[in-house]
Structure formats: structure tokens, C-alpha cells
Amino acid sequence: MPYLKEINGKKVLSVHDKPFLVLAGEVHNSASSSIECMESAWEKAISLGMNSLLLPVTWENIEPEEGIFDFALVDQLIEQARKYNKKIVFLWFGAWKNAQCYYAPAWVKKDVKRFKRAEVKKGHNFTNLEDFYGMPYTTLSYLCEETKKSDTRAFKELMKHIKGFDGEENTVIMMQVENEPGLQGAARENSDEADKIFKSEVPQEFVAFMKSNSDSMAEDVKKAVKSGAYDGNWSEVFGEVAEEVFSAYHVATYINSVASEGKKEYALPLIANCWLDKGQKPGLYPSGGPVSRMMEVWKFCAPEIDVIAPDIYVPNFMDVCDDYIKLNNPLFIPETVTHAYAGPRQLYVVGHYHALGYAPFGFEGMGEEFSAIDSYLFGVETADPLFEVPQDVHEYHWITKTLDDLSPLLLTKYGTTDLQAVSCERKDDDIMLFGEYGIKVMTESQMISRRDGVCLALKIADDEFYLIANGCIIHPFSLSKEKPYSGILSLEEGSYEDGVWKAYRRLNGDEVAIMRYEKPTLLRMKVYSYN
Structure with a gap:
């Protein structure tokens, strides 16, 4: 399973x-x-x-x-x-x-007494969404x-x-x-039943959980939770966010x-x-x-x-x-x-x-x-x-x-720093660090015609990487104080099939001097450092 x-x-x-x-x-x-x-x-x-x-x-x-x-x-x-x-x-x-x-069966849709609709407006099973192009709206009640x-x-x-x-x-x-x-x-249902529950006591174990888990909350939710009562109805406990919390x-x-x-x-x-x-x-x-x-x-x-x-x-x-x-x-x-x-x-x-x-x-x-x-x-x-x-x-x-x-x-490599990526959508976060080496990725340059640059780097050894590059220029560098300079020992373009690397061509010269990629490319790169 x-x-x-x-x-x-x-x-x-x-x-x-x-x-x-x-x-x-x-x-x-x-x-x-x-x-x-x-x-x-x-x-x-x-x-x-x-x-x-x-x-x-x-x-x-x-x-x-x-x-x-x-x-x-x-x-x-x-x-x-x-x-x-x-x-x-x-x-x-x-x-x-x-x-x-939409996808409830006909026998559910037609029986509005048994399968209650949410009352966006009190007493009404249907409304037009005023803030959403006047779209006709009905839905089943989450309280039913x-x-x-x-x-x-x-x-x-x-x-x-x-x-x-x-x-x-x-x-x-x-x-x-x-x-x-x-x-x-609406932020919550407005039926008589919903009003009654909203005015009732919030379950104490839920209040305790929210109070003790506020660090990760959105700021307005955190503020409401921390300033709210430790017991009471939904408004008293959750203040300005009470209706949304109630629905959630x-x-x-x-x-x-x-x-x-x-x-x-x-x-x-x-x-x-x-x-x-x-x-x-x-x-x-x-x-x-x-x-x-x-x-x-x-x-x-x-x-x-x-x-x-x-x-x-x-x-x-x-x-x-x-x-x-x-x-x-x-x-x-x-x-x-x-x-x-x-x-x-x-x-x-x-x-x-x-x-x-x-x-x-x-x-x-x-x-x-x-x-x-x-x-x-x-x-x-x-x-x-x-x-x-x-x-x-x-x-x-x-x-x-x-x-x-x-x-x-x-x-x-999930959960490790051996797998990283850079995107032009966050072009300032353009450096990936891997132990003794780093990789800088430039997605904006006069030498690059496209503006959707991205690079994924997978470290497979201390000095070896798979790179998936597109719309970018790649520059590996040394992080060693003793050996501050770096170079390319080997650079291959190819594919990875059935667990085996298959090199299409070995790159050197101009293709190593400026590692520029205008189309999606898979590379295997081995680097070294020296002083």
C-alpha cells in the first residue's frame, strides 16, 4: 500500500x-x-x-x-x-x-430538509455572491x-x-x-443553528491547542488567539478571526x-x-x-x-x-x-x-x-x-x-542540502552552497535571451554534481580558504536512463569558460580546487 x-x-x-x-x-x-x-x-x-x-x-x-x-x-x-x-x-x-x-447526487440536492444548505444569509438556501460577480451560490451546510x-x-x-x-x-x-x-x-454560516453553536463554549482542548501553538500562525490570527479569553464563546476566545476559525x-x-x-x-x-x-x-x-x-x-x-x-x-x-x-x-x-x-x-x-x-x-x-x-x-x-x-x-x-x-x-537527497535549486523568480537567491564548493546561477544577463531561468543541483560526491540548467549561466567556485581557486575537471551533457548516466558529449573550451544554457540541459560536472 x-x-x-x-x-x-x-x-x-x-x-x-x-x-x-x-x-x-x-x-x-x-x-x-x-x-x-x-x-x-x-x-x-x-x-x-x-x-x-x-x-x-x-x-x-x-x-x-x-x-x-x-x-x-x-x-x-x-x-x-x-x-x-x-x-x-x-x-x-x-x-x-x-x-x-455541484457533485452531490440528485437525491441529496433535492432533499434540502434532510441535507441542509448553508445559510449565507439567514433563512436563505441560495444567494448571489455580491463580491464575486453576482455568481449564483448554494452549498451544503458543514453543520449537517x-x-x-x-x-x-x-x-x-x-x-x-x-x-x-x-x-x-x-x-x-x-x-x-x-x-x-x-x-x-460569509465568514461563517448564519442559520439559527450556527448562531447557537457560535455563542456556545469553545471546546477547551481546542482552545488549549491554539494557545500553545500560536508561534506559526498568521499575525492577525496569532494576535487574536493570544489576546482572546481562555474560555468562553467563539467571539470571546478568537475575537476578530472567530468566524473564520469557527468555519475551519x-x-x-x-x-x-x-x-x-x-x-x-x-x-x-x-x-x-x-x-x-x-x-x-x-x-x-x-x-x-x-x-x-x-x-x-x-x-x-x-x-x-x-x-x-x-x-x-x-x-x-x-x-x-x-x-x-x-x-x-x-x-x-x-x-x-x-x-x-x-x-x-x-x-x-x-x-x-x-x-x-x-x-x-x-x-x-x-x-x-x-x-x-x-x-x-x-x-x-x-x-x-x-x-x-x-x-x-x-x-x-x-x-x-x-x-x-x-x-x-x-x-x-530529500531533507538534505545536497539537493538545491535557483529560480529567476527569486533571482537574488542565486547561490547554492555544498560543503567545499558553491554554485552561482545567473538568470539575467545580456548573454541569455530567455527570462525563465532555473537550475537544479544534485550533489553526488564531494566534488561532483548533476545539474539541470535552463536559461542561465552557471559558475562553480571554491569555498576552501586553503584552496580558494576552482576549475572543471570534467563536464558532460547527457541523460540518466535506468539508473545509468549516458554522456552525449564531453564539454570543454568555450563551453566550460562560459557555462551558458539556453535550453533545458542535463549535465554531470566534476570540479577541483587549488591554491
Whole structure:
């Protein structure tokens, strides 16, 4: 069974007891509704070098009638993945998909008395989101026990079935529980029931946890927690952030119930993903979701969730990554854009953050013109000028395939300084230090025509490195006081296939004097120092 294990203190996915790096793509929401539609997606995944796909599996599909389950499509998707030699991360679209109940079965949607809707406005099961283009909005209540019971039962049956069908082959390697859960339109639900709970005593063990774990919190959350009462209702304990904390507590508790029962059947690693807050007020983004500012709440309420995963569609990509590695959370990016930085960012998150995995959303259209209007509607930042340039699909294939080939070496160096990376998106952080040697990477120069530079460095001996370089100039140097000068003993361009280095050509002369790379290149470099 796939599981998370620690290598040098860093969590890594293990499949058949071997470390596995998830180099994936997430399909459009409706692609996995039929295997006929999926054929072209698998072909595209092959053309991009991906080893896995993130695929929705929906509540409405597997339980069209209450208590009657149909897993035929799930089995077909697994068999299809095996045919194409790919792994699957299934995305459970249950009660929530983008903070709405799109994928709940008809028998849930139609019975609003049994399966209560969230009241954004008191007494109303429906609203138009005033701060979100007036979009029509309804969602299931995170306080409804009937919804939680039914959602949990469906996920439990799904996990039981996957274990029976795939427990030996391990085609399915992880599961995401719900999709971008939470509440839009308000920071919390406003029903009479929600008001009553909000005015009641906050569970004392939760207060104690928050008080003793405030160091990692966002500043406004920390301030509210530290200045709040040690007992009392939600407003008294959590002040200005009380409504968001209240929602996070109940959304996370709900999802932990679903996750816990699923794990009892088949304990695959479980993910919860989030729509970023982007510094906005809760309700404009889904309040209660596992955003970094609520991560402490989620760690307390949802211990069965193994990974909190950000969907990143903003220019400050690396700042977001920084926010989601706190509390020893392994970085996994289940959704991101397909613009010109898609490949370089994949390289960087592996080399710098030692990520579990990376998956551009809607990868089927990678290389094609990007629809900024549609993306902005669903939370994508159109101000990023890089959206104007689609990712080169041939370069993406090369990067992904090279990372996959090198992954047995890369993953053994997770959690160490032997694996590092530099990106032009943080051009001031341009030096990597490795014991007796350093490597400076320049991504801005008149000698470089492109502006998406990136370099990953893997130390394999005291004086030897693998380098993946693109759009940059590389300058190795000595850190030894006794031997301050350095030089290149050997530099080869090549590939790493089936655990063996295959040199394509040996570089010297001009190619060593200025180590400049205008296209993705894999190098093996051996250096020396002298006085």
C-alpha cells in the first residue's frame, strides 16, 4: 500500500516500498466522467512526460441512488491508467467542489430538509455572491450531520472498493478528500443553528491547542488567539478571526470524519486542497478551507489528513509555497497554471522544497492560448504577464521526464542540502552552497535571451554534481580558504536512463569558460580546487 515515510526528516511518498515522485497533471473537471474522453488526456500526459494524473471521482457517479453504489467507471479509469503505465491520485468530489455542492447526487440536492444548505444569509438556501460577480451560490451546510453521514459512507465504500480492486497493484497512490471546501459569501454560516453553536463554549482542548501553538500562525490570527479569553464563546476566545476559525473548525472536523472512515478501509495518504486566501476577507475565498492561516486549526481538527495542498494561480508562487511547508507539511501542488513557468516551477519545487508532487490543472490544453477571463473568475491571477506565454510542451516533457529518470537519486537527497535549486523568480537567491564548493546561477544577463531561468543541483560526491540548467549561466567556485581557486575537471551533457548516466558529449573550451544554457540541459560536472 502506498504510504508516506520520512527520508532525512522529509516526507516522501512510497509505492511498493520505493520512493515515488508525483510528476502529474490534473484533468479538467469533466474529463474523467468517461474513459472515451480520457483517452486523449492519457496521450497528452505521455507527451508531457507525466507519471501520474489527478482525476475526479464524483459522489453523483458512484452513488446515483442512496445506498446503491456503482464503481464501474472507477475500475475503468484504473485499468486505463495501467494500460498507459500511469498512477492515479483520485479527487473525491463529494459535498464540496470549489465550495459548492455541484457533485452531490440528485437525491441529496433535492432533499434540502434532510441535507441542509448553508445559510449565507439567514433563512436563505441560495444567494448571489455580491463580491464575486453576482455568481449564483448554494452549498451544503458543514453543520449537517445527515450530509456528513452520507458523504462519509460513500467515501468509505469507495476506499473499500479501491483496496479490493487495486490493493496489490497500487495504481491509485493518494486520495484528495473533497475539493476546495469551505463557505463563500460569509465568514461563517448564519442559520439559527450556527448562531447557537457560535455563542456556545469553545471546546477547551481546542482552545488549549491554539494557545500553545500560536508561534506559526498568521499575525492577525496569532494576535487574536493570544489576546482572546481562555474560555468562553467563539467571539470571546478568537475575537476578530472567530468566524473564520469557527468555519475551519467545523469544515475540518467534517472532512476528518470522512477521511477517518475511509482510512479504516484503505489507509492511502490523504490530501485536503485549498483555494488561496490571497489576503482577502474570508467568504471571498472559501472560509473554513485549509488555507495556511487556518492550518493550525486543521492540524488539530483533521489529523487524518496527511497533506494540506495549495492550488496556486498567483504570481507570488514561491511565497505561497513558503506558507504551506510550516508545521512539517509536505509540499504538494495539485493545481497550478500552464503558462511559461510551469516547467521551471516544477523543477524548482523538487530541488528547493523537496516536494511530494506537482500537477498543472487542465494540462490537456498546455501549449495553447490561456483563457484569462475564465481563470480569473475561478481565482486565477490575470495580472501575471507570463500568462501571455504558454508553456513549451517539448521543454515540459524534457523537464518532467528528466526529473522522473533522476527521481531515485533525487529522493534519497530529500531533507538534505545536497539537493538545491535557483529560480529567476527569486533571482537574488542565486547561490547554492555544498560543503567545499558553491554554485552561482545567473538568470539575467545580456548573454541569455530567455527570462525563465532555473537550475537544479544534485550533489553526488564531494566534488561532483548533476545539474539541470535552463536559461542561465552557471559558475562553480571554491569555498576552501586553503584552496580558494576552482576549475572543471570534467563536464558532460547527457541523460540518466535506468539508473545509468549516458554522456552525449564531453564539454570543454568555450563551453566550460562560459557555462551558458539556453535550453533545458542535463549535465554531470566534476570540479577541483587549488591554491
